[in-house]
Amino acid sequence: MGGQNVTEAGCRRPTLADDAVRRSLVRTVVVPSWVAVALVLGADIVAPLGSLSLALQLVPLAASLVVLGVPHGAVDHLALPRAAGRRPGWRSLARVGGLYLLVGSAYAAVWVVTPIFAAVSFLVLTWVHWGQGDLYSLVALVDAEHLRSRRQRALAVTVRGGVPMVVPLLAFPGWYRRVVAAMAAPFGAVEIPAWPFSPAFRSALGIALAVVTIAALADGYRRTGATTGWRIDAGETALLWAYFWTVPPLLSIGVYFCLWHSLRHVGRLAALDPAGAAALSSGASVRALGRVGRDAAPLTVVSLAVLAASYVVVAPGSEPLSSLGLYLAFIAALTLPHTIVVFALDRRQGLWNPTSVGGGGASPTYEVGDS
Numbered sequence: 532m533g534g535q536n537v538t539e540a541g542c543r544r545p546t547l548a549d550d551a552v553r554r555s556l557v558r559t560v561v562v563p564s565w566v567a568v569a570l571v572l573g574a575d576i577v578a579p580l581g582s583l584s585l586a587l588q589l590v591p592l593a594a595s596l597v598v599l600g601v602p603h604g605a606v607d608h609l610a611l612p613r614a615a616g617r618r619p620g621w622r623s624l625a626r627v628g629g630l631y632l633l634v635g636s637a638y639a640a641v642w643v644v645t646p647i648f649a650a651v652s653f654l655v656l657t658w659v660h661w662g663q664g665d666l667y668s669l670v671a672l673v674d675a676e677h678l679r680s681r682r683q684r685a686l687a688v689t690v691r692g693g694v695p696m697v698v699p700l701l702a703f704p705g706w707y708r709r710v711v712a713a714m715a716a717p718f719g720a721v722e723i724p725a726w727p728f729s730p731a732f733r734s735a736l737g738i739a740l741a742v743v744t745i746a747a748l749a750d751g752y753r754r755t756g757a758t759t760g761w762r763i764d765a766g767e768t769a770l771l772w773a774y775f776w777t778v779p780p781l782l783s784i785g786v787y788f789c790l791w792h793s794l795r796h797v798g799r800l801a802a803l804d805p806a807g808a809a810a811l812s813s814g815a816s817v818r819a820l821g822r823v824g825r826d827a828a829p830l831t832v833v834s835l836a837v838l839a840a841s842y843v844v845v846a847p848g849s850e851p852l853s854s855l856g857l858y859l860a861f862i863a864a865l866t867l868p869h870t871i872v873v874f875a876l877d878r879r880q881g882l883w884n885p886t887s888v889g890g891g892g893a894s895p896t897y898e899v900g901d902s
């Protein structure tokens with residue numbers, strides 16, 4: 532994967548400014564996310580995890596309050612200045628804080644006024660956001676040369692975000708319905724409609740996602756053949772389909788959120804921090820990720836205080852699913868501004884401009900020969 536910058540056809544390959552950082556990120560965040568998901572899938576095949584108690588199935592989602600999940604967004608104020616090669620200051624904190632306050636509270640208001648619409652829009656938002664997270668990993672970390680145009684990249688976002696949001700609906704409609712109802716319930720939701728959970732709708736959605744998945748991979752294969760990047764894309768996509776199809780969704784979403792999406796994003800942020808990038812390239816990857824954790828600590832504490840206050844105000848029921856519903860509504864209010872920041876970061880790093888793509892360094896930098 533690493534090292535070579537020129538393809539046989541003479542095109543420049545996407546490569547991070549510092550290839551050692553990229554290789555280190557592959558080892559530190561990409562491979563561990565495969566291992567985590569494959570282990571949970573393997574465990575479920577050997578001994579179905581659906582028989583675990585609800586409390587145990589909720590452990591990864593509960594852990595996301597303090598480990599990787601909430602903290603991965605609590606560094607948003609540092610990301611853009613660092614990507615521009617500037618030292619973050621009070622101005623970026625005020626700007627990003629203002630964005631969170633404005634957009635987050637507007638979305639919270641939507642949640643109170645129209646909870647079902649809010650819950651469904653959150654599923655769509657997560658689709659986009661988790662897809663954009665994987666696009667970074669594909670393009671900047673694993674040399675996905677087959678994603679050469681904006682259209683192909685948009686398709687990759689559609690597939691990668693679609694799998695976690697759609698496949699659990701195909702395989703576990705009952706749980707899906709319960710969780711969506713729990714998300715809407717704290718704000719006095721009415722009845723959740725039954726049609727999205729019907730076999731007809733689920734089959735149509737599942738077939739559509741399968742067709743888009745195959746079309747996206749086939750299109751990439753036509754462009755470049757089975758390069759390492761294409762094989763990783765195909766392998767990850769197949770792994771995620773199998774994982775979300777098989778593992779009960781509270782568990783699968785919780786593990787994916789912490790150890791796939793958030794871990795990869797924390798790696799991306801570590802590479803933006805000059806000292807983090809230095810630590811990554813010298814093999815001190817735990818130190819690099821630890822720095823992000825330290826940077827994230829203050830705003831993680833602030834987020835948890837706001838969440839605690841919203842528990843007091845909204846007072847959800849005492850069952851675990853009611854608490855989960857409020858937690859997810861709270862994450863939604865954070866995810867909308869977070870997605871806006873990550874889009875700005877994607878643009879800054881050239882993810883939507885395939886002819887000059889920046890990777891993970893403070894002065895980003897690579898070029899791809901477009902087709």
Ligand SMILES: CC1=C(/C=C/C(C)=C/C=C/C(C)=C/C=O)C(C)(C)CCC1
Nearest residue numbers: 654657699706707710711780781784866
């Ligand atoms: C828990 C759960 C669901 C929804 C989870 C969502 C929507 C999580 C979003 C998390 C985000 C956006 C984190 C930030 O990056 C589903 C799919 C209804 C299936 C049942 C279990």
Ligand SMILES: [Fe+2]
Nearest residue numbers: 603660796869
């Ligand atoms: Fe995120």
